[in-house]
Amino acid sequence: MLPKTSELEAFVAVADHLSFQRAAVDRGVTRSALSHAMKALEDRLGVRLLNRNTRSVSLTEAGAALHARLKPAFGDLAQAVEEVNRFRDSPLGTVRITVPRSVGLTVMGPVIARLVAENPGLRIEVSSSDALVDIVAEGFDAGIRFGTRLEQDMVATRIATQLRFAVVGSPGYFADTAMPGSPHDLDRHRCIRYCFPSGVIFPWAFEKDGAAITVDVRGPVLLDDQELMIEAALAGSGLAFVFADRVERHIAGGRLVRCLADWTPQFGELFLYYPSRRFVSAGLRALIDLLKAGLPAPDDVAR
Secondary structure (H helix, E strand, C coil): CCCCHHHHHHHHHHHHHCCHHHHHHHHCCCHHHHHHHHHHHHHHHCCCCEEECCCCEEECHHHHHHHHHHHHHHHHHHHHHHHHHHHCCCCCEEEEEEECHHHHHHHHHHHHHHHHHHCCCEEEEEEECCCCCCCCCCCCCEEEEEHHHCCCCCEEEECCCCCEEEEEECHHHHCCCCCCCCHHHHHHCCEEEEECCCCCECCEEEEECCEEEEECCCCCEEECCHHHHHHHHHCCCCEEEEEHHHCHHHHHCCCCEEECHHHCCECCCEEEEECCCCCCCHHHHHHHHHHHHCCCCHHHHHC
């Protein structure tokens, strides 16, 4: 008896991730369901495809051979079905994207509303993480990262947006601490530092009149989330170096005070990246077109 297509699709997912848990999340099923599908497939074929224990999953020689043939075949099938999208008014399906947590709200917030409004048959799944994600291994269609953190083999499209940093502190913090006049004064301040998932501490970069300065600031607070950094600054823990748009309302309301404004340039360019030009779904193409055109203004989204 020939294997069921669903069993073969499940096998490809497990083989791609080498993890029942990640494959189950990718396919939107339970880990138990995948396990049953793999057992049924191996019973039908009469060979073991996967070596698995409580800690790891690996492919047998037969499993590797089957995966090598099925992976491109399912890719061709997906592309054939996707081509039907051009006969519709709007694309269908799901677009899965990973974005840095620090810019997810700024970049994706306005885009999500417009994308689903213009494409009612489209679903978008956004995962926010500042870690470097292997979008192929993790099953994402695309990712957003700063240009300095892109993998070399990715197709990259520049996103039309501007991001600036702001150095902010609470009025209470500045009540007994002089405001810094230049980045060189930061060594006399308590600074709320940011840590990437890799453990690298984010340096504070400044520029004015062609002069660039990078400061490895000091301070007792180390966080991995900009929103937490803002909350810490509001509480008077020290100075925070965060995206300006995230603190505009706090500055306007007098809850935070901005300093070194003439030293904070536009930050590095953002790119949407994906693995190949050979197969770009209609949903991903719609997202790319929106991001290339520039982020819609809030009033435009509300209409």
